[in-house]
Amino acid sequence: MGVKLAVGAGFRLPDLSGLADGVVPGPQREGRTESVHYDTPDLRLARWGLSLRHRRGEGWTLGFPPNAHQPLARHRTQRFEGSPRTPPAAALSLLRAYLRGAEVRPAASLSILRRQVLLTGPEGQELAEVVDDEVSVLEGRRVASRFREVEIEVREGGEVLLPSLLARLQEAGAFPADGVPAHLRALGPAAQEPPELTGVALPPSPTGTDLVRSAISSGVASILKHDIGIRLGGDPEDVHQARVATRRLRSNLRTFQPLLQEEWATGLRDELGWLADQLGSVRDAEVLRDRLREEAKGLLEADARPSDGLLRRLDEDVERARERLLTTLDEQRYVDLLNRLVEAAAQPAVTEDAALPAGEVLPPQVRKPWRKLRSAARALRPDSPDEELHHTRILAKRARYAAEAAAPAVGSEAERFAKVAAGLQTVLGEHQDAVIAQGWLRANAGGGRRAFVAGQLFGREADRAAASRADWPRAWKRLNQKKLRAWLPA
Incomplete structure (x- = not known):
């Protein structure tokens, strides 16, 4: 101090x-x-x-x-x-x-x-x-x-x-x-003086261009601010936040689609997808490792050593994924992407519609992912395959990000919608994490005492998957309310 x-x-x-x-x-x-x-x-x-x-x-x-x-x-x-x-x-x-x-x-x-x-x-x-x-x-x-x-x-x-x-x-x-x-x-x-990326001060009635610049600037700044931490390691939050920023940027480019020149936006989304994959490999491995290590704390003391040997493989998975990510961050392709994003924040390639009030042009763009989510959720049954629940989670995340992108122009109605959509995304995300954990345990169980420990952890993950499968309809019911989406066009 x-x-x-x-x-x-x-x-x-x-x-x-x-x-x-x-x-x-x-x-x-x-x-x-x-x-x-x-x-x-x-x-x-x-x-x-x-x-x-x-x-x-x-x-x-x-x-x-x-x-x-x-x-x-x-x-x-x-x-x-x-x-x-x-x-x-x-x-x-x-x-x-x-x-x-x-x-x-x-x-x-x-x-x-x-x-x-x-x-x-x-x-x-x-x-x-x-x-x-x-x-x-x-x-x-x-x-x-x-x-x-x-x-x-x-x-x-x-x-x-x-x-x-x-x-x-x-x-x-x-x-x-x-x-x-x-x-x-x-x-x-x-x-x-402020850096080349600054928070865009939005006027009371922002245009589409205002929101595009604000969203891109915020996302790119987040990637930059976590880059050093990613390279140093030690705090998983750096990878997590950079991944969130990258995914949100891709989603925003999709939401702003009618306001952006198609080839320009597609090129950025493709490159952001490449970066998101590299960040995701590390983040997914870290989440799985931390999840199973926490689960293993509930095992009997006699099973602690076999569980350590089993879960040590996850440390190796994380390290391999980190090495690939660090190689990616040293590539010229990454630098070129950052330069494109910085330029995009200052001068996005917009269409004529971007000059219109954002409160008019963005709600229809939120309606699209909402309708896809509603269709997928209505089609789910108690025994639907895990892949269908995972797909519904992805659609919930897209609807949430779209509402968050529109919120600066729409206001509290979009914020409430996004918050409830995030709740559905969380429940379905918990289910997907449990499914992934089960798959990893099945593939790495081996034999002997280690297989016995893997079986115990598998059973616990199966219980968690079943619980979240039972919970998601309630989260969906909270989101599927007319008053919550009254701001969306019919």
Whole structure:
């Protein structure tokens, strides 16, 4: 946890003793460090909230934001070794989705005179550190500008010191900072401009073009933001969210079909399908592994070892799928797709109908997947094959995505429809996951004790499949209400 303050050129760190009983400030340490920040000519990394720097004595550091599903997490970093004059290939590989072939070069050189005071508690534990940075922005050997900032870095257990620390520093002349990191300030105002993909601010009555741009921009931004996490591994949510974004983009291109030039939209959908397949292979393997591992926790202790041996194969499946995905992400085809998507968000190939109010042109496009879903759901019987339930789930997902695409223009009616459709999709998805698990267990059971364990897990998955098969009609009944689809044309 850190709090930054701005200070004037004549600021001096005050005496930090007496803040609380037993809290002792250490001696002031002083040192100078120099760093070079790298970026593209259009400062693309800075505008996306990323940084790539080389600091003398520390080497290379890549900084990037936390995941959207972890809003309270700290900014993430990766360290690299290598020549101070050439960005490491491993760092550039992690940035591939953002760079897309753009040149990376020195963008700002900083010389920082740093003064630090560490505050410790009665038992010598570190509670907080006050860091006073005097930053010189260099152009060659000339100092182009200077600024100064103080940061309070609170360690675990030191939160109670923060109010008194702030008061002491403010008495000495510190004041709230604008929150702009030092390297962004050094890079100049252009570094704080929005990136090439920004959320499209929709007017009260958006046109079809407005919604197309907004949907594509949101989807592509999600792919980019999860790309680094996918490459690093460790958080399955990155693959999941990128897959969702890719599938949603494909669905939106289908929903917006009459507003888009056919060849252009088909080409994008085909390439997005290729990417979705690669992401799906990893995600499906991860879901199956996690599902069966959780199920195996309910087995008797005597069956734990055979189950570990059985399920270890799923770890191998995940790893093989990840290797194929990482190869895909390093292909030029992936970079070309991202470039096409970024261009599509800015200038989609629309038809004349796209200039019409979205509230008029999109409801008929939601009606199409709804009718297909209704026809499939009505045809299902208690003993319908698993494949037919899976097909109905796909249609439910398409109807949901279509309603979500129309919601910015239609409003809460479309949002409610999409929410209930998502409920049907979830129930049928649970059935499909159970069916896939049964198929995997049947194919990998082997013999002996392992086969016995596989049989137990198979039985549990069969129960879950039967439960979801019994549940889906209720989810369908909630969706198949006239009042829920009153906004759709007859």
